[in-house]
Amino acid sequence: MAEKRLNEHHIIDKILDSVEKNEDIVKKAVEILKEVPHYTWVGIYLIQGEDLVLKYYLGRPTEHTRIKIGQGICGAAVVDEQTVIVPDVSSDERYLACSVETKSEIVVPIWSKDRIIGEIDIDSDYPCAFDSEDKKMLEKIADVIGDVIQ
Numbered sequence: 001m002a003e004k005r006l007n008e009h010h011i012i013d014k015i016l017d018s019v020e021k022n023e024d025i026v027k028k029a030v031e032i033l034k035e036v037p038h039y040t041w042v043g044i045y046l047i048q049g050e051d052l053v054l055k056y057y058l059g060r061p062t063e064h065t066r067i068k069i070g071q072g073i074c075g076a077a078v079v080d081e082q083t084v085i086v087p088d089v090s091s092d093e094r095y096l097a098c099s100v101e102t103k104s105e106i107v108v109p110i111w112s113k114d115r116i117i118g119e120i121d122i123d124s125d126y127p128c129a130f131d132s133e134d135k136k137m138l139e140k141i142a143d144v145i146g147d148v149i150q
């Protein structure tokens, strides 16, 4: 993937800046992350009862605005209590399709204290788009979001 460029410090600084300004962290985090070239679709789901509810996203429209915990890659990340990286969505039975162009996905739980309250979900039109660098940065951002929205 020729275009891949992640400036982790730059992205985290922008998120922290938005926290300081008391902006809507869910919306701002999605906007900031969508600037990363290989992040084709970026959304944040929050848990409401037994469901993950899509609060804000940028990218192609999706029918998956409400996902049962346990369903899809999104639900699996909550049940497994960890980040899930899927390098090739076509070979993962759990995958709930949003777009035929999506090739890979990462889902990062958002923790508040000792419970998961939501997650960051990112799709890419590139296969194998997500690695340990993406995971590390997104987990830091998820921590910031979890602290802010509790």
Ligand code: SME
Pocket (backbone or CB within 6 Å): 041, 043, 062, 064, 067, 071, 072, 073, 074, 075, 094, 095, 096, 097, 098, 105, 121, 123
């Ligand atoms: N692919 C996700 C569903 C949400 S869309 O990516 C926007 C899943 O398998 O849970």
